[in-house]
Amino acid sequence: MPQVKVIVTLKPSLLDAQGRVVQDALHSMGYHGVEQVRIGKYMEMQLNSEGTASLDDQVREMCDRLLSNPVIENYTYEVVL
Amino acid sequence: MIGVTINTGRNPRFAVLRFPGSNCDQDAYHVVKDVIGREVEYVWHQDTSLKGFDVIILPGGFSYGDYLRTGAVARFAPIMEAVRKHADQGGLVIGICNGFQVLCEAHLLPGALIRNSGCKFLCKYVPLRVENNETPFTSRYTQGQTIHIPIAHGEGRYVCDETTLQSLENNKQILFRYTDSDGNANEAGNPNGSIVNIAGIANSTFNIMGMMPHPERASEKILGSADGREVFESIVCSAERIFK
Numbered sequence: 001m002p003q004v005k006v007i008v009t010l011k012p013s014l015l016d017a018q019g020r021v022v023q024d025a026l027h028s029m030g031y032h033g034v035e036q037v038r039i040g041k042y043m044e045m046q047l048n049s050e051g052t053a054s055l056d057d058q059v060r061e062m063c064d065r066l067l068s069n070p071v072i073e074n075y076t077y078e079v080v081l
Numbered sequence: 082m083i084g085v086t087i088n089t090g091r092n093p094r095f096a097v098l099r100f101p102g103s104n105c106d107q108d109a110y111h112v113v114k115d116v117i118g119r120e121v122e123y124v125w126h127q128d129t130s131l132k133g134f135d136v137i138i139l140p141g142g143f144s145y146g147d148y149l150r151t152g153a154v155a156r157f158a159p160i161m162e163a164v165r166k167h168a169d170q171g172g173l174v175i176g177i178c179n180g181f182q183v184l185c186e187a188h189l190l191p192g193a194l195i196r197n198s199g200c201k202f203l204c205k206y207v208p209l210r211v212e213n214n215e216t217p218f219t220s221r222y223t224q225g226q227t228i229h230i231p232i233a234h235g236e237g238r239y240v241c242d243e244t245t246l247q248s249l250e251n252n253k254q255i256l257f258r259y260t261d262s263d264g265n266a267n268e269a270g271n272p273n274g275s276i277v278n279i280a281g282i283a284n285s286t287f288n289i290m291g292m293m294p295h296p297e298r299a300s301e302k303i304l305g306s307a308d309g310r311e312v313f314e315s316i317v318c319s320a321e322r323i324f325k
Contacts, residue, residue: 014195
């Protein structure tokens, strides 16, 4: 049963407001070496082997249609068989 | 005035969509029914038809808990296919706040709405400038008029790519911009970091509009402002003009 791990991140051109807050917090804790923090989403899916489309096609479709918004986000994924 | 296709010659009938988590649906319903005195009905997100309605309102709230992204799950609700069909036929659609987020996720409007640049949830009156009054949603305002309408959102920062922005500007699809108290659309007057102070936009055929501020919360003087009422009156006015 394949497991798919998806990471979704805000496009680099967009200000990550949450990341900025976390970066400021780290600075106030004394970690002055932190140049940038960007926050994304991590998702794990358990798939069965049903469906005619290839696993990659299915995952990409799910990422494009729902798991990420291509207008503002990028994604990467990894399949663990 | 851009043409508006209203399906019937009678008074426009409004539908207020209800998703699980909608919480401005009753306000929108109240304004249409009691303030501007038009026919209105709620339509549940599991319904599949919008037959007989002329104007569709997607209200504010937190549809499906705003899980994953605001509007991301709501866009797949069964009723959204009917909204798309209604819009394709030229019918009017307004998304307010969460409704705007849903319309962007559904690609019925360009761009997206992300977390406010200051991270805070903002709930306050803001000045807006009417950028284009030649639309079915803004015809009762004057060009450049400053109005006061409340915002209430955590994720209202409008973003889009450069090409999209250029076409929004060229086609006059930006309907409202946030301004400072002097009416200037500058950084000081930008509450959430939206690109070029965008508060509301229309699609290229001007029958779909999305705005983050809440006109339905500012439609009666007793509530602090009636500046939002003209959004609803504009729609009725556009419809009546066509069928006179």
